[in-house]
Amino acid sequence: MSTVSLTTVPGPATIYPKAVGAMLPVIGKPAHVAADAVVPDTVYRLEDVRIDSGELQRYCRTTGLPFGATVPVTYLFVLSFPLAMTVMVDPKFPLGAIGSVHVENTIERFRAIGVDEPLTVETHAENLREHRKGILVDMVSEFFVGRERVAVQTSTFLKQQRTSLSGGERGPAPKDATPPPPDRIVSVDLGLIRQYAEASGDRNPIHMADLTAKAFGFSRAIAHGMWSAATALANIEGSLPGAVTYSVRFGKPILLPAKVNEYTTAADGGYDVSLLNRKKGYPHLTATVRPRD
Numbered sequence: 001m002s003t004v005s006l007t008t009v010p011g012p013a014t015i016y017p018k019a020v021g022a023m024l025p026v027i028g029k030p031a032h033v034a035a036d037a038v039v040p041d042t043v044y045r046l047e048d049v050r051i052d053s054g055e056l057q058r059y060c061r062t063t064g065l066p067f068g069a070t071v072p073v074t075y076l077f078v079l080s081f082p083l084a085m086t087v088m089v090d091p092k093f094p095l096g097a098i099g100s101v102h103v104e105n106t107i108e109r110f111r112a113i114g115v116d117e118p119l120t121v122e123t124h125a126e127n128l129r130e131h132r133k134g135i136l137v138d139m140v141s142e143f144f145v146g147r148e149r150v151a152v153q154t155s156t157f158l159k160q161q162r163t164s165l166s167g168g169e170r171g172p173a174p175k176d177a178t179p180p181p182p183d184r185i186v187s188v189d190l191g192l193i194r195q196y197a198e199a200s201g202d203r204n205p206i207h208m209a210d211l212t213a214k215a216f217g218f219s220r221a222i223a224h225g226m227w228s229a230a231t232a233l234a235n236i237e238g239s240l241p242g243a244v245t246y247s248v249r250f251g252k253p254i255l256l257p258a259k260v261n262e263y264t265t266a267a268d269g270g271y272d273v274s275l276l277n278r279k280k281g282y283p284h285l286t287a288t289v290r291p292r293d
Contacts, residue, residue: 001041001043001124002042002043003043003045004045006086009049009082010082010085015086018089018097019085019088019097022089022091022097023098028096033095033134033135034094035164037128038128039094040087042087043123043124044083044086045121048118051115051116051119058198059075059078061199062196062227065231065233066237066238068115068238069114069116070113070114070115071114073237074226074233076113077153077155077200077226078201078202081200083141084123084141084155087125088125088139095159098204098216100159101159102155102158102225103250104154104248104250105153105225105226106154106245107151107152108152109150109245110149110151113143113145113150113151117145119150121142121144122144123141123142124139124140125138130163130165132165132166132170134158135159136159137156138156139155139156139157141153141155174282176281176282178280179261182263182278183262183263183264184235185261186232186259186260186262187258188223188227188256188259188260189257189258190209190221190256190257193224193227196224200227207222208221219255221255222254229250229285232248232264232275233273233289236289240289241291243292244290244292245290245292248286251282251286252283252284254275260276260278260284261277267288268290270288270289271288271289272289273289274287
């Protein structure tokens with residue numbers, strides 16, 4: 001792999017015009033991604049990443065996470081997001097950044113990370129593969145303090161299209177059922193999600209307004225998956241060990257405004273967490289939080 005060292009954090013003014021340009025006919029990226037497409041073997045590296053306490057406070061305020069001396073586990077996604085977008089807007093990267101669906105996310109943190117610790121972040125793409133719903137690719141980010149690797153994140157994105165697996169047998173669809181009383185009711189609206197977009201840097205148009213969300217097939221604007229992943233930890237983040245793995249699978253999107261049921265259950269020394277639709281019981285998010293040995 002080749003490494004590109006960046007001197008500044010890529011900003012929205014640089015990233016989003018490229019992301020929109022990739023959607024244009026003829027000059028943009030192809031609508032269909034081949035199963036044997038190749039992802040560039042480029043690692044984007046950013047050194048001396050300093051956490052702005054004001055930005056972190058805004059992030060915690062929009063997600064409900066506690067603000068303190070250590071970095072919330074899901075904030076690592078925010079720190080790596082500009083590099084992930086830089087990978088995706090590369091003309092040689094086969095998937096478009098806008099329209100790709102975040103379907104899974106795993107963060108492995110090897111120790112607690114102090115807010116005042118400067119980080120080096122390295123991000124690359126790998127493992128492009130077919131799925132019955134389209135093409136999947138993993139975005140892998142590694143975090144270092146000096147030479148010490150302190151965390152690894154794998155974000156899996158889906159480009160929806162037909163593939164050779166699309167016609168395979170599917171199991172019976174789960175039946176809707178009214179869920180049991182929740183441990184917590186989570187409320188979210190477009191105003192809160194716009195605040196999260198500002199705090200996180202993720203201004204994907206599917207989150208910002210009903211009109212732009214409809215252009216991508218949603219009836220209304222939807223909440224960020226990583227907002228739901230963060231807010232799901234609001235009640236337990238303070239009790240998590242320094243070495244922890246947080247694995248999330250995203251289900252149906254949360255259409256705004258909404259109230260959803262949260263469930264948190266102790267399991268295997270950690271927790272199982274879910275966000276379910278209040279009326280029909282289908283999952284918006286299912287996750288496990290486990291201590292690392």
